[in-house]
Amino acid sequence: MANKAELNRRVERVGIGVSPGVVTGPVFLLTTDGDRYVERSISEAEVPREVARFEDALIATRRQLHEVQRQVGEAIGRENASIFDAHLLVVDDRSLVDEVVRGLSSYKKNVETVLHIVSERYVQALLRVEDDYLRERAADIRDVTRRIMRNLSGVSSSALATLSQPCVLVAKDLPPSEAATIDKTKVLAFATDVGSPTSHTAIMARALNIPAIVGLHDISVRVSRGDPVLIDGGKGVLIVHPSEDDLESYGKVEASRRSLQSSLDELRDEPAETLDGYHVHLSSNIELPTDVDQVVASGASGIGLYRTEYLFLSRKELPSEDEQAAVYEQVARRMAPAHVIIRTLDLGGDKFLSLVKMPQEMNPFMGWRAIRFCLAQPEIFKTQLRAVLRASHLGNLKLMYPMISSLDEVLKANLLLDECKDELRAQNIPFDEEMDVGIMIEIPSAALTAHLLAPHVDFFSLGTNDLVQYTLAVDRVNERIAYLYQPTHPAIVRLIKNAIDVGHQHGIWTGACGEMAGNPLMVPLLIGLGVDEISVSASVVPLVKRVIRRLRYSEAEQLADTVLALESAHEITEKCRELVQRLTPELLELLA
Ligand code: PEP
Ligand code: MG
Numbered sequence: 001m002a003n004k005a006e007l008n009r010r011v012e013r014v015g016i017g018v019s020p021g022v023v024t025g026p027v028f029l030l031t032t033d034g035d036r037y038v039e040r041s042i043s044e045a046e047v048p049r050e051v052a053r054f055e056d057a058l059i060a061t062r063r064q065l066h067e068v069q070r071q072v073g074e075a076i077g078r079e080n081a082s083i084f085d086a087h088l089l090v091v092d093d094r095s096l097v098d099e100v101v102r103g104l105s106s107y108k109k110n111v112e113t114v115l116h117i118v119s120e121r122y123v124q125a126l127l128r129v130e131d132d133y134l135r136e137r138a139a140d141i142r143d144v145t146r147r148i149m150r151n152l153s154g155v156s157s158s159a160l161a162t163l164s165q166p167c168v169l170v171a172k173d174l175p176p177s178e179a180a181t182i183d184k185t186k187v188l189a190f191a192t193d194v195g196s197p198t199s200h201t202a203i204m205a206r207a208l209n210i211p212a213i214v215g216l217h218d219i220s221v222r223v224s225r226g227d228p229v230l231i232d233g234g235k236g237v238l239i240v241h242p243s244e245d246d247l248e249s250y251g252k253v254e255a256s257r258r259s260l261q262s263s264l265d266e267l268r269d270e271p272a273e274t275l276d277g278y279h280v281h282l283s284s285n286i287e288l289p290t291d292v293d294q295v296v297a298s299g300a301s302g303i304g305l306y307r308t309e310y311l312f313l314s315r316k317e318l319p320s321e322d323e324q325a326a327v328y329e330q331v332a333r334r335m336a337p338a339h340v341i342i343r344t345l346d347l348g349g350d351k352f353l354s355l356v357k358m359p360q361e362m363n364p365f366m367g368w369r370a371i372r373f374c375l376a377q378p379e380i381f382k383t384q385l386r387a388v389l390r391a392s393h394l395g396n397l398k399l400m401y402p403m404i405s406s407l408d409e410v411l412k413a414n415l416l417l418d419e420c421k422d423e424l425r426a427q428n429i430p431f432d433e434e435m436d437v438g439i440m441i442e443i444p445s446a447a448l449t450a451h452l453l454a455p456h457v458d459f460f461s462l463g464t465n466d467l468v469q470y471t472l473a474v475d476r477v478n479e480r481i482a483y484l485y486q487p488t489h490p491a492i493v494r495l496i497k498n499a500i501d502v503g504h505q506h507g508i509w510t511g512a513c514g515e516m517a518g519n520p521l522m523v524p525l526l527i528g529l530g531v532d533e534i535s536v537s538a539s540v541v542p543l544v545k546r547v548i549r550r551l552r553y554s555e556a557e558q559l560a561d562t563v564l565a566l567e568s569a570h571e572i573t574e575k576c577r578e579l580v581q582r583l584t585p586e587l588l589e590l591l592a
Pocket of ligand 1: 305307346442462463464465466467513514515
């Protein structure tokens with residue numbers, strides 16, 4: 001008979017740590033895929049546990065079917081809901097259920113495997129019969145089996161909102177729209193099979209300040225609901241059934257991280273200034289208006305990127321002009337006199353709207369995204385532009401267009417903005433006539449033609465997440481090629497330098513709001529290349545400030561000069577690391 005230790009085997013997996021912090025908690029599996037399961041051998045001692053899991057899943061399935069039947073009945077009539085009678089018959093079919101239970105002992109496999117074997121046997125038998133009615137029953141059995149599988153492995157994603165216990169969320173993928181609905185008091189951390197540090201889900205984890213690991217390949221089928229796990233979101237380590245030693249050693253890691261964090265918090269009111277007096281505008285990125293509290297607490301001196309698309313995700317209707325204006329006004333007032341850069345809708349890529357038809361594309365990051373979508377949907381775009389204008393005189397708002405690839409797009413967007421201004425003037429609605437308008441430099445063509453774009457805008461902001469993806473042809477959310485995703489590639493450094501230099505020649509400033517700016521290792525390089533603003537997740541503001549305050553501007557300039565002569569991303573990263581190691585060794589220890 002297997003002993004307890006064998007049943008609760010310790011498993012350690014390493015993925016990509018994208019948001020630091022150590023936590024432990026029970027797994028909550030989030031799955032939308034009922035066809036996927038892992039075949040696992042079990043001992044006789046595990047049979048009762050598998051039977052209990054099966055019974056729980058049957059109860060949940062029955063409850064869901066009754067609920068769906070009720071909803072469908074209400075919506076389109078009781079007669080159309082009768083299909084669910086057939087589904088309920090499958091759940092209550094004792095011969096199928098008993099066969100699964102008996103199969104656990106004879107096959108010595110987990111319940112998912114046995115359920116699959118038994119239900120497929122029924123399906124194949126029904127499909128062989130020359131009777132349409134019975135053939136349809138085969139489809140019912142497959143549907144219900146899928147639903148039971150889903151309940152065995154976890155729950156559908158919509159159940160996120162109903163979490164009652166603190167847990168560690170494990171999922172194949174967690175779309176940004178789902179991540180945005182996470183309740184921090186319930187979700188201690190999350191871990192996903194796919195993803196990379198610059199996926200919007202990872203960015204959201206840092207904004208929420210909860211530990212997270214992505215790129216764990218198959219973790220969602222390796223753990224079961226309720227398994228205890230330990231997550232180190234800095235190192236990217238996930239341990240299922242952690243030992244006492246794990247808890248102790250990772251506890252120490254977390255304690256030193258927290259003590260460093262609180263020493264950094266003391267910098268809150270200090271200026272973001274180098275030792276030789278060079279001031280850097282240190283701002284923060286936000287996804288939701290509620291993030292502003294954290295921004296204020298972090299000591300950031302503005303909002304360098306407000307990703308407004310989150311206002312549009314996970315909802316049934318588009319936000320109206322009034323609703324948007326109220327939200328932008330709230331953020332503007334809260335931050336005034338500090339600036340807030342409102343980025344217009346950046347839908348597409350990995351953020352989709354369920355309401356407006358957004359076709360499924362082969363290459364969504366290179367498809368109908370951001371400004372392309374907005375220019376094709378002028379009503380949606382103009383609603384947002386009017387809302388921003390209406391809030392603009394109530395604080396210090398700036399507007400920014402994402403994903404600009406050519407001057408033509410800037411001119412078209414500005415034309416629509418002018419139309420909105422005319423409409424507001426005609427209605428005597430006040431707005432800031434001088435509101436600055438900038439663009440994101442995140443496509444190589446924009447970085448290379450900065451001299452054509454600069455005369456038409458008030459500022460540039462470097463979107464390094466996309467700039468790296470588009471320059472190096474590396475999908476930013478694909479963990480398989482994450483090793484090729486190199487912000488210090490010589491091509492990236494040159495594009496950044498070109499945009500900044502050209503901006504300065506035309507008298508406009510350049511910020512950096514991609515994740516590269518939030519990596520303390522890269523901060524001296526960006527400063528040396530001449531960025532005027534650094535905008536990062538609120539949780540990273542103190543780390544970045546520490547680096548700035550230990551740095552001399554002359555060292556940063558020297559670093560940039562040295563780096564421009566180097567040949568590989570690796571060499572450049574090492575130079576950046578050497579400098580930060582010298583300035584703040586304790587930070588590097590934390591980042592290692
Ligand atoms: C970027 O691309 O660097 C950026 C800041 O925008 P996003 O991450 O939202 O694409
Ligand atoms: Mg971008």
